[in-house]
Amino acid sequence: MKTLKDALQENVLIGDGAMGTLLYSYGIDRCFEELNLSHPDEVHRVHEAYLKAGANVIQTNTYGANYEKLTRYGLEDSVREINTKAVQLAKKAVNKKDNYVLGTIGGIRGIKKNAVTLEEIKRSFREQLYCLLLEGVDGILLETYYDLEELSTVLTIAKKETSIPVISQVSSHEPGVLQDGTKISTALKQLELQGADVVGINCRLGPYHMISSLEEVALPKTSFLSVYPNASLPNYQDGRFYYTDEPDYFGRYAEEFRKQGARLIGGCCGTTPGHIEAMVKGLKNRQPVTEKEVKLRKEVVEVADHKPLEPHLHETVKEKKTIIVELDPPKHLNTDLFFQGAKALKEAGVDAITLADNPLASPRISNAAIGSIIQSQYNVRPLVHITCRDRNLIGLQSHLMGLHTLGINQLLAITGDPAKIGDFPGAASVYDLSSMELIQLIKQNNQGISFSGQSLREKTNFSVGGAFNPNFRHLNASVKRLEKKISSGVDYFISQPIYGDQQLVDIYEATKHLETPIFIGIMPLTSSKNAEFLHHEVPGIKIPDKVRELMARASGKNAAHAKAEGMRIAKSLLDVALELFNGVYLITPFTRYDVSIELVRYIQLKTGKERRVLYGQHFI
CATH class of the missing domain: 3.20.20.330 (Homocysteine-binding-like domain)
Structure with a gap:
């Protein structure tokens, strides 16, 4: 045979x-x-x-x-x-x-x-x-x-x-x-x-x-x-x-x-x-062919010629103290307060406003829509979060193409809280991709290639960040995950909020071998109830017992004392963070942008770089 x-x-x-x-x-x-x-x-x-x-x-x-x-x-x-x-x-x-x-x-x-x-x-x-x-x-x-x-x-x-x-x-x-x-x-x-x-x-x-x-x-x-x-x-x-x-x-x-x-x-x-x-x-016959003419396909991928007007955040943070502030899109259709906050933060001199993607699985106004408006009308750089939870692979690829078309090039790729913890617990969580796979997809788009391998006919120019949760029991395990994200192509990291001075030092020691910059998350506490809720009910956040005790004592007096104590703790954390890291990520509580502005000014005074902003140009 x-x-x-x-x-x-x-x-x-x-x-x-x-x-x-x-x-x-x-x-x-x-x-x-x-x-x-x-x-x-x-x-x-x-x-x-x-x-x-x-x-x-x-x-x-x-x-x-x-x-x-x-x-x-x-x-x-x-x-x-x-x-x-x-x-x-x-x-x-x-x-x-x-x-x-x-x-x-x-x-x-x-x-x-x-x-x-x-x-x-x-x-x-x-x-x-x-x-x-x-x-x-x-x-x-x-x-x-x-x-x-x-x-x-x-x-x-x-x-x-x-x-x-x-x-x-x-x-x-x-x-x-x-x-x-x-x-x-x-x-x-x-x-x-x-x-x-x-x-x-x-x-x-x-x-x-x-x-x-x-x-x-x-x-x-x-x-x-x-x-x-x-x-x-x-x-x-x-x-x-x-x-x-x-x-x-x-x-x-x-x-x-x-x-x-x-x-x-x-x-x-x-x-x-x-x-x-x-x-x-x-089949007319079974005789194999031994010669054929090969058709060559013309290359169609072109490099995008509209480079960003200013350096990416992962580039600026390596050179100077850089401040980004999270201001969540509204959960309703009244946007007045949000845009007031965006304008005020820009005037205060922040480098970007980060826009969460339906945090805690609760629907908000599209961060792409909000980001486009603050960029075009307020001259604010948007940093748009993208979760793997809400869109299948088709939607993710389409979303990235849309963001590129809008001129939004700063992204944060995250997994996203599961739908069952949000306002619509019966909704499906998609998760076609993991956050690392989403990072890889974004980087592939930067080569002018869609997920399917098809030419996009233009290269995107995204800078992509990854989430960093240092609040696990074993910090080394979190750092190993950072290293995997770096191998996937991440450009920078944004951390969950930190509430301990020693934790900041530990994070620095554990990550100082990495060249990828880290924006340290700082979120002011507003009351003891706020601290207890974040510690016990919000995934990825842990608050030391000492901090919770301080907030409890301050809240026992009145709301003003509680707010003041929360700000004192935040400024104390910033004192340490600014000695160790160039990037600061301020998380605005309850759209209270005045709180974030106060911290921005504190950072500027601490670093000797109080800034004025006029028509989008920074003067130091």
Whole structure:
């Protein structure tokens, strides 16, 4: 019997189509890989249907049969059993010498790249790979990898462990480019150099866009090309996803795939035996092409020529004392007090006003709208917070494009308090991305690339901050998280409010090795009740017992004493903070901007830099 590699050398081979699509159509909607054990006849029937349709190469029902994905169903201890049975079912269906079985291993990383570490992926991959190899598959199919780093990593492992052919397929959201902006032609060349026997693309895109992608790919020198397109984009109706069933359309592209150099042609999501049969009929011959003309795509990314009129905050804070003040957008539609505060803070000489994004999961006026107004009408630099809670990935990308268009370039990327603690506890918290992944997305936009890898046709110029919560029991753990955010591309940090002099010293000692600047959060207390609420009920804030006792004694006298004590404590903290850090982040309590202005003036007097502001120009 010829090996799979020999067969690919001589002819174009036809792969099978989707497994999950057929099982779903039979009314089975669950962990499809577990069906190898509970419904083996159904799985075997799918294999036979594809072989009857004319497929030469079928794949095992093991796309998600790894530890990480099976854990979602409580099946993490059944990896060996599920994979072993899958190979047995596929091999039972294959009864001709010119048919082959591929052991399929799907990608793990999705839009949440950091959800699973690379080390966890390696362990999971090795376990599944060994199970498939022990059962004697004819090749390994690595499919639906959106992340090139992940695919490159597991390919290296596979090539060390086996000499049978390894097929490495990337997936993309946009024709010709991966989601990190890498060209598909570049990615496939890299995989070829790593030793992949077959390189190709699968999933997400239909035949039309797959052809567009292949037109830019040269014929590999030491490997072969593969292509497994989706049937179409999915439709959604009555709570179910379904694909347009047009096998003839799919079949018309089979010959074009061959002309683009594909040696292995199959189907992905939405494809059925009908699609494979149409593809078999659509191929005029099985002779592989040995020459093709490569179409080069014109570059369209341009560097934005509208640089900020003044340096980013993370640049100025390295040179001088810099003050930013948080003034939350209103929870109602009366904006008079807010804009009065913004104007007064600007006149006091603050460097930026930070605008929270629905803090404590309670809706406020859009900070993008408020930020645009204070920037255009009051000449105030806005620092806009962006949470991962309220927007899915589509909304986040759109929001970033909108902020860039408005000329807002100072951002703070945060996770966001969960919806259940806010005014609408029944609302869904999205969290498509973590804060670190949002930072990475913002930095990718700065390269002119959207999350999908598509060109934005202009580079954004965002400076992005990260949140720093030093109020955990172990400060070193918080610093480790800072280091991870720095590796994600963060430009500066803004801390939660600090209420202890010694804590400020501890933070300085723990972070002095970092070059990334930190804005130290200071929020004046207004009463004992305010202190107790913040300490006991607000996530991320802890107030020392001594400070709470001082506020309790002052509040026992009257409100004026309580306010004065809160300001005394805040100024005492500023005395220490200004000795250790260049950046100060004042958090305005209850829109009392007069309190923040008093602290701004205190800082200016302490640093000998009292400033006047006229038409946006600073005079020192």
